Amino acid sequence: MVHPYAVTGFLLAVLPLIATPGASLALLIQHVTDSGRRQALPVVLGTVTGLYVHATLAMAGLSALVMHSSLAFTAVKLIGAVYLIGLGLWTWRSAAPNATPVPSRQRLPKGSDSAYAQALLANVLNPKAAGIYLTLVPQFIAPHEPFGGQILTLATVHALLIALWLATWTFLILRASHALNGPRFKRAAAQATSVVLITFGIRSAVT
Incomplete structure (x- = not known):
C-alpha cells in the first residue's frame, strides 16, 4: 500500500507534467471541436490506457530496457515522432478550406474508435511518458512493500488526475465552441491542433 504522503508527493510532482500542453x-x-463532447x-x-500500459511495462522491466x-x-522516439507529425499533417490537410477531398480510404477517421486509438498511440509512443514510471514513480514507492500494487496505485492516481484535467479542458472547449460556433473556428482549432502535433513530433525527434 502506498503511504498517503507518497501519493500527495507524487500528485504534486506529476501535476506540472500534466498541465504542460x-x-x-x-x-x-x-x-x-469537430464532433462534440462525446469525442472527449x-x-x-x-x-489513461496508455498510462496503464507504461505502468505495466515498468513492472515488467520492458520500459527500463527501452530507456x-x-x-x-531512439527507435521508439522516432516512431512516435513520425506518428505525431503524420497525424498533424492529416489534420492540417483536412482543415484546409479549399482542399481537394481526400478519398474515403485515405481520410483520417473521426469516430470514437479512432479518437481512442490516436490518444492511446500518442501516449504509448512517448518515451517521456515511460520515463515517469522509471524515474519519478520509484521515488514514491516503499522498497519493503510489493511494488506492483504500489505502481498500479500511483498509475490510478495519475489517471484520475489527467482525466480531471482533460475533463476541465473539455468544458472550456465546449464553451468556446458555443461562443464561436462556425466553420472558421473549427478550421482554426484544427490547424492549431496540427501545429501542436507537428511541433511535438519534431521536438520528440530532435531531443
Whole structure:
C-alpha cells in the first residue's frame, strides 16, 4: 500500500507534467471541436490506457530496457515522432478550406474508435511518458512493500488526475465552441491542433 504522503508527493510532482500542453490535449481539442463532447471520452480513455500500459511495462522491466538501450529508445522516439507529425499533417490537410477531398480510404477517421486509438498511440509512443514510471514513480514507492500494487496505485492516481484535467479542458472547449460556433473556428482549432502535433513530433525527434 502506498503511504498517503507518497501519493500527495507524487500528485504534486506529476501535476506540472500534466498541465504542460501535449498531444493528448491537442487531440482533445481537435475531436471535441469537430464532433462534440462525446469525442472527449475516447480521448481520455485512450490517454489513461496508455498510462496503464507504461505502468505495466515498468513492472515488467520492458520500459527500463527501452530507456537504457540507446537504439531501442531512439527507435521508439522516432516512431512516435513520425506518428505525431503524420497525424498533424492529416489534420492540417483536412482543415484546409479549399482542399481537394481526400478519398474515403485515405481520410483520417473521426469516430470514437479512432479518437481512442490516436490518444492511446500518442501516449504509448512517448518515451517521456515511460520515463515517469522509471524515474519519478520509484521515488514514491516503499522498497519493503510489493511494488506492483504500489505502481498500479500511483498509475490510478495519475489517471484520475489527467482525466480531471482533460475533463476541465473539455468544458472550456465546449464553451468556446458555443461562443464561436462556425466553420472558421473549427478550421482554426484544427490547424492549431496540427501545429501542436507537428511541433511535438519534431521536438520528440530532435531531443
